[in-house]
Each structure stands twice: as C-alpha cells, then as structure tokens.
Amino acid sequence: MPLEMLLPFLLELSLYVSSEFTHPELSQCFTVNGRDYRGAASQAGPDRTPCLYWNKTTQHLYNAQSDLDGKLGLGDHNYCRNPDSDVQPWCYVSETEEGIYWKYCDIPECHMPGYVGCFLDFGAPPALSGVSGTSSKLTVQACIRFCRTKGYQYAGLEAGYACFCGDSSDVATLQAASNSQCDQYCFGRPNEICGGDGKISVYSTWVGACNGNLTSSSGVLYSPDFPEDYGPGSSCVWDVLPPDSDAVELQFHIFQIIDSNDVLELRDGTSGALLMKIQGGQEPLSRVTLPTGHLLFRFQSDQEFSGPGYAITFKGLGKLPSSNISSLQKTSTYSTPFQSMSEDVALVSPNKTSEQHRDQHTASSKGLLLLAFALALLTFCVGIIIWRYPSCGWSSVVPCAVGQPSSCTMLYRPKKDGMGDLTSVNQSSMKSLL
Secondary structure, eight states: OOHHHHHHHHHHHHHHHHHHTOOGGGOSOOSTTOTTOOSOOOEETTTTEEOOOGGGOTTSSOSGGGOTTOTTOOSSSOOOBOTTOOSSOEEEOOOOTTOOOEEEOOOTTOSOTTEEEEEEOOSSSOSSOSOEEEOTTOOHHHHHHHHHHTTOSEEEEETTTEEEEEOHHHHTTOOBOOGGGOOOEETTEEEEEOOBTTEEEEEETTTTOOOEEEOSSEEEEEOTTTTSOBOTTOEEEEEEOOTTOSOEEEEEEEEEOOOTTOEEEEEETTTOOEEEEEETTOOBOSEEEESOSSEEEEEEOOSSOOBOEEEEEEEEOOOOOHHHHHHHHHSOTTTSSBSSOOHHHHTOOHHHHHHHHHHHHHHHHHHHHHHHHHHHHHHHHHHHHHHHOGGGSGGGOOOOOTTOOOHHHHTTSOOOOTTOOGGGSOGGGTGGGO
C-alpha cells in the first residue's frame, strides 16, 4: 500500500486507540495551562505546602477582593487557581526565608485530555524515536500538528524549543517524572509548558485534529488546532458512534465561538435530521442530551475571523427504556440548549444564515464607501484652510525627528505594565515582580 494511502489509515487508527483509553469525564481541566481549574487541591510544591486563603492575600495582586465577579475562581477558600494564565495552577504560601511566597500546584487531575504526561528523556536513545525538530516559536499545537502530519501518534516537547515524534511502542517504555519537573515554558507561547531539562511533555496527536470516526463510549471533541485559536475557513466533521447507545450526552466545558457566522451543527447520523445548531455568540447549556446513538458533529467557521474554540466531551448513555427514548424525542432540542435564546433564532436555516451574512457584507461595503468620501472631503477642507491662512503656523508642523523623544513618538511606543516585557521574563519569576 502506498505511504500516502497508509498515513490516513494510521491516523484514524490512532484516533480510535487514543479515544478508547481516554476518560475525559475524569479530567478537571480542559485548557493546556489549567486556567479553568475549579477543583479543591489546596497544597503546593513537592513539599505540599498548605495554600493561603485568597481572601487573606490582599497584600498581593490576586485576592478574593480583586475577583468579585468570580471569573478567576478566587474566593473565601485556599484552592489552587491560575488567575494570571501562568503555565499551571498555583497559590500563595507563607513566605519562606528565601523570599518564596507562591508555588505551583501538582494536580494529576488537572491535565487536558490528550496530555499523556511528563517523562524522563536520557537523550540516547531519545524518548520518542521518530522525526524531530526545533523552533524558536514552538507551541504545544505546533509540535502536535508537525507530528500528526508525519503520521505519528504522539508528540513530545522538551526544553521549550524541541519537538519529538513517536508511537505507542515508544510511550510504552517511557519512565514517568513528576509533572512539576516539566516546567519550561514554550518559546512560542509563554503560558504553555514544553517539557523541561531532560524532561519531555507528551501529547496524543489527535488533540486539535479534525475529521474522523469515534466509536468509544466517551471522548472529547476539540476545535481545530486546539489549544490555539481555530483559523478562518476551518471545517471539522466527526462521526460519533458510541457502542450500544440510544442517546449521547454532551458537556460543554469550553465554548468560545464569537463570530455569529461560525456554526456548530449536530445531526442524527442515520437520518440527517438537525438536532441542535449553535452559532457564535450563543451560549449553550453546560450539559445536553441528544436522542440518537449516532451523532454527526460538524463545525464550520467563515473566511474572515478566528476564535478561541471549544472543548466538548461526549458520552454514550447505553440502551434506554422505550419511554425514555420517546421522552427525549418529544423534547424540543431547540428551546432547551441555550441559556437565553428565542426559538426563531435557533431555527435559522442555512439559507437564511447565508443571506444574513451577505447582507452584513453589503452594509459593511457601503459604510466603507461613505467613510472614504468623508475622509476625502475632510482632506480637501484642511487643504483649503492651510492655503487660505498660511500665517496660522500650519506650515511649521514637522514629523517627529528620529531619536528625539516627543509626544508623537510616544504614540508608537509599545505600552508596558509593571512587569515589563512578558516574552523575555521567565514565567517562574512573574509573580515575584508583582
């Protein structure tokens, strides 16, 4: 069989194997750096130092009073959180003699599905024996995408800039290390972990992939190129067929689709009937049950905008009594999946959506023409004033001189906060500068 024909088969096989042994319902995090962690771990560091209560850390930047709306997960508790989008959850601790007053939390349950773990790499032979490469702009998804296109099942990141590829035979022989030992941020994205010194962070390459058949009882569906933003024109189709199930339960852990022209459709895989449709800007309920054992999952973004994306877990509910199936089929999936949405919005047809999209572009073009005309008119008027009143000092206006500080150059100077340039400071020292 030619290699070009073999690679898609190997990828589909790896998707099946990875999904079969992944239990996303056990994970408490679905972001690569655990910023969504809302669990109850309250000890930090290898010595398991007790965390301080967030309502008693007012001397620091992050505390319960600075998170009154609760979006950062802070409050009258001492649970590990990641309010500043660091590489992993952390907490403040009683200051030591060395001046250390915060530590990272090692939380085994707080790793996104698809993350295999942190392992030792002795270098010879390498932990993952496939192709490898280095990049000064390395990110988790960049390495995953590189290995996936090469036909490998696993991607490993090390020392912030190195990417290694391998298969299940490599992973089976890896020696586990503490997750806290994978502490090097990625050169291309400082809030992601890319292994450590002699330590390799390993991921399954199905993370951020699109198109395939999932036949496991449960699994996770990520947006294209997750954990990075999905791009314009992204298309994703999954055929979800849990074994011996009459219904599928979906749980929306992350759903950040902003553009109203980006659409997620959920259809009955057998009849093609539309069960649920979510457009960008709509907020689905956290948990939805669909009356089908064969789910066709389709996501499509338009050609203009990108977005953060989604992480959705599915679980087959097994064989249900006939009365339960009938009840699910009678329930309107259009009126229940959204927290605030009228039925006529949920029932927008694809033709209507395309017409609205076209109308929006037409209105935008007209607005740009009017703006161009107004600018031209303004320029003409300013020219007349300069010509008519030369003594008013208009002719003395000169561009900013190179190297001369002025209010003009300040307009183009990058704004910095008290922490300085984030891309050039080690993440481990971030909070010590606050």
